[in-house]
Amino acid sequence: MRGKILNIAIMLVLLTGAAAYLLTAPKRVDVATFAGLTGDAAHGAQVFNAAGCASCHTAPDAQRSDRPILSGGRTFPSDFGTFRAPNISPDLAEGIGAWSVIDLANAMMHGTSPEGQHYYPAFPYTTYTRAAPQDIADLFAYLKTLPPSATPSQPHDVGFPFNIRRALGGWKLLFFRDTWITPATPEAERGRYLVEALGHCGECHTPRNALGGLDYANWLTGAPNPSGKGKIPNITPAVLDWSEADLVEYFTSGFTPDYDSAGGEMAEVVQNLSKLPVEDRQAIAAYLKSLP
Amino acid sequence: MKKITTILTATILASAIGAGAQAESHVDKAVAGAIAARQATMKLYAFNLGLLGGMAKGEVAYDAAAASGAANNIALLTQLNQMAMWPEGSDEMSVDGTRALSDIWSNMADVMAKGTALSDAAATMQAEAGKGLPELQAAMGAVGGACGACHKAYRAPEK
Secondary structure: OHHHHHHHHHHHHHHHHHHHHHHOOOOOOOHHHHHOOOOOHHHHHHHHHHHOHHHHHOOOOOOOOOOOOOOOOOEEEEOOEEEEOOOOOOOOOOOOOOOOHHHHHHHHHHOEOOOOOEOOOOOOHHHHOOOOHHHHHHHHHHHHOOOOOOOOOOOOEEOOOOOOOOHHHHHHHHHOOOOOOOOOOHHHHHHHHHHHHHHOOHHHHOOEOOOOOEOHHHOOOOEEOOOOOOEEOOOOOOOOOOOHHHHHHHHHHOEOOOOOEOOHHHHHHHHHHOOOOHHHHHHHHHHHHHOO | OHHHHHHHHHHHHHHHHHHHHHHHHHHHHHHHHHHHHHHHHHHHHHHHHHHHHHHHHOOOOOOHHHHHHHHHHHHHHOOOOOHHHOOOOOOOOOOOOOOEOOHHHHOHHHHHHHHHHHHHHHHHHHHHOOOOHHHHHHHHHHHHHHHHHHHHHHEOOOO
16 A cells, blocks of 8 residues: 555656656747748848847947847846857857758747757747747848857856756746737737837836746836846836827937937947838837837 | 143044035035036037927927027037046946946046047038938937937946
């Protein structure tokens, strides 16, 4: 009898372990989705700017350029450790020159590396998961046209237990969702795509729980700055009373309605947004104004 | 006798403290004045940019003469000699009432380069603002970028 209970207990532990193992496995895209897609590098440049890739993946001292060198190197201090953006230039050895479009899609849509490891959500795949496959194919084509850099990627500085990558599978189970965050009117749909799938505004402007999961119920209502200094503002119409024209001007020149200018990370965001077609900046403004 | 000594000591101490406080408030006054002056300059920028921004946003009808006037003012502001407005010790760690980062004083060459970028953008806007609304809008973007480049690098976030 005792032996039987022990056997059942062991079986349960093994089954739970197996289930946990399976549930935390990194996911991948369906290869067939990308089979028929041809990347358009010119449109990929717009996806690149809308997704703000250069803000993190260029070196901290890099000069602004129309052909940015994505050598990586920016650091992101957080409660869980310091993350460092890797080299995503087309260098074969140090960058992602050897990647296929499927590798990029797995990274952006599932946070899965070509080696089958989970990425930390400092990389906002929690946003990019909503990106259209065609946009990812276009972005892939554009990234290939940028100059390679032989700068090696720097390791993250993350302590136990957050250094157990497999555990990120559990984090994803709890906090990673690929559905839209807000319902959108037809007019706000393009803006929703730009904000919720590419622009990753929510990664900073939405509060997080103790484990770093986004609090979707308080979408874009502001959050403490992870750097520890200052606060990232609430940008919903309940608090931010800027007009659509004010928002578009801010995204274009960086000027606030008081003609102060964007500072900090937002200066960087404005540099990216100012390169988008004005219709896209208007779409983002319309989306923000449509929020509760 | 002892009483007299005590009073004397107290008086000397008090006057020493008073002198110290006076020296300190003197420094504070100079720094506070410099901070007030540079913030006043920023207000002049903001006022003139506001006139242009109203037109750029379509809130106010475009007026070539008014646009040129405001753009002229902005270009003139970039020519002010601001050396005395940025004394050492007027950074956000040393005094209240400013968001100027101490990095300004350790990267003066870069600060000056960013200042030159602003005066170049302002000169372009001075030439373009009276030509038409699209020209003004394009010039606003470049000026905004130049403002933001310095604010991004050298201004602390709002508390």
